[in-house]
Amino acid sequence: MNRRHSKAKLSRREMLAGSAGLSFAFAVGAPSLFGESDAFAQSGGRLNAYVTIAKDGTITIASPALEMGQGVNTALPLIIAEELDADWSKVRVQQAPVAAVFNHPILQQQMVVGSLTVRGYWIPCRTAAAQARRVLLNAVAERWKVPVTELTTEPSTVVHAASKRRIGYGEVAAFAQVPEKLPEVKPEELKPASQFRLIGKDVPRPDVVDKSSGKPLYAMDVQVPGMVYATLARAPVRGSGPISFNRDELKALPNILDAVALDNGVGIIGNTVEAVFAARGKLKAEWRDAPGSKVDSAANLHEYLAHVRDPARKGVVGRTTGDAIAAIAGAAKVHASEFTCDYVYHAQIEPHVCVAWVKPDGVEVWTGTQWQTRAVAEAAKAAGVGVEKVTLHQMQMGGSFGRNIFVEYVIDAVNLSKAAGKPVKMIQSRGDDVVHGRFRPMYAQRIEVGLDASDKIVGWRHRIAADTVVPYLYGQARMDAQKGVDHIVFAGADVPHYDVPTHIADHIYEERGVRTAPWRGIGAGATNFAVEVVIDELAQLAGQNPLAYRLALLKDPRARRVVEAAAKMADWSRKRDGTALGISFGKLGLPPIGFSLVGTVAEVSVDRSTGRIRCHNLWCAADVGLPVQPGNIVAQLESSLIFALGSALKERITIQDGVVQQSNFHDYEILRLSEIPPIAVEVIRSGDIPLPVGELGIPGVVPAVSNAVFALTGRRLRNAPFTPNRVKAALA
């Protein structure tokens, strides 16, 4: 299969320009989706990059995005099938190769981030499908000598009602020609939402069958003839590498072929995975110093906090509204509060695995990644070949949650294959996956709110001290192009839905040498914790119910609706015995793309002697614009609510002397079944465009739990996660 890669540069400007001009930009770009204009006979029924129709009626749809559990390999093909008017039972989904034609229209790369996949491909996929349908219609019109306007379609069938003639897509494919110039389809000519047959109704996910029977789908499952195994012990901190290690001792171990120093770690290569893991346990390495070598996260957190309190310390300012500083200076009252969030780890259950085979004429790579374009580019660079010499076999991911946007494991596997001279299956041990993880930044936050004499908000200042992500993910050039605004850290630190007349948020960089990454929900998992607890505090100051206060302060009716709906589901005003409710509002997205919105209510109890919080119920109302696959949206919300609940109650990475202190699921605990409360989700449709979903459960949970604990105990929890010790300290 041809998996060519085309280089495209991503800049913040392009991204925003693309997102601002969604509808027309896509319409202009759409014709380029057709690279070829061959006759069907020559093209094997290929209508365009996305759609191929075989003579037996089988419709193969290429999915440009990679599956990591979020359901894109169902949703995108379904959107195409809808516009094509395909019989879904005849559709086969195929992973699209890495090629510019499949780039994410906003991101200009093949990349699966920000819950933007369905949103981004929405118009281009439909346009491609509509064009394919037109080609079929035109072919039938010509053959039957009828005006094309008299033809309609039913699933996989062209119909001429006047003459009661019908013909299946497969039969049309046998004689249709793809014309030189493809029919133009304008966005307003796409199928109106009222006529959708597939979108909005649940179809079974095709991948679920294979995933219930243990089929090989993941990099972990790849077997290549003649391959050997390897593991990589990465240096403890970013920028470090081995000075020396016990190579001879390792090489003498049974079934070990070699142990090699890479720039960032020590690779161990052997005939079996058990041999390389055993040897990994015997590695003794001395690592060179790097900026992160002395990191102490507990001490650093105090410094971060001191920084957000220090008026003299200037951070990089994100989006602002009006002059919040002046408004707060002139306010009758100022309310201030502070919050911290520890580093958190992705804990995807499949640790990093990559199979690489460097051959004389190129390199083959088998792995899962959230950034296919980059994986190809990095493999090419590591192998010293052009991107056209790289074949990326895209495997599904055993979870990712932001981790596999970084593709260092691809570079490592290519380097190890070069060293071995053979195909290498590189598997990270869980211990190394934790210790060499990339974490959501640690946050200290301070919010100051200026109030007038009648307790009305006049100004809102949100200060963040946190590690950065963008320079390590996208490079310093991109960070500079964004004027230093790290949108991954900032996400959620604005309050466009509330009636807040002036607003400013700034980010004080904490460059400590810690490896960081986007983590599901990016910044909003931390920033919305601070925002929504402050809203609760303002309600308290105003002597109002937190629900009523929010509803009065939210100026966007969509926002009010999710908060109201969640409260209604929770039966908000009913008094509970021994438990209490907390509520929050949250959002996901960017202004030019649109926000999906979420209202969350948590019911909790607290065991005062142990400090353990128990979450008894979660209710969530989610406005996702147009729900493409409602059942999967519920699944994604359950998933992200549980994910966030873990970060509220348990999940934390701590670092001492530059070394991550956690090493597996016993000391980095993720939630288990007995800790999962009943979860109710209501999906709200508010329009005809699908909005971000995959991370939508994240922003609301941590503040809802904190607010519930306040309702129950009168004490605010400001340091996430709310570990038993912290809870006991807060209650003391």
Next chain:
Amino acid sequence: MAVVAFTINGRPAKVEVAPDTPLLWIVREHLKLSGTKYGCGTGLCGSCTVHVDGRAVRSCQVVASQLGGKQVTTIEGLAADANHPLQRAWIAEQVPQCGYCQSGQIMQAAELLATNKKPSREQIVAHMDGNLCRCGTYPRIVRAIERAAREA
């Protein structure tokens, strides 16, 4: 190195491995039955769950020297045509997301249903509590087990 003979999914198997080789790697890398997954290697996640003589065990915690003569069943051998009531229920309830933990979940659940035809919700939770799912498919796992118990 030692030669170990045992039964896998009803067929005889013989592997030559170091005696301390985990069953996990024997199954998925030596015998190439890759449905059984590596998640933690320390008995903490459950993705590697298989049956040994009918009991659900963490295959990362069983080593070659304990295997002689044992009956090992993996997800691939749970039922002909992957048609176990649990597998049907898993599809009906659309349980998997990333799917990586699911072989282990199903094998763990299969042990429960083999010994307890109508488990209560509490019994399901207690039995499944050691199988982690980072995608948070837990609510659907419970529903699928209840469905399988109902429909089996």
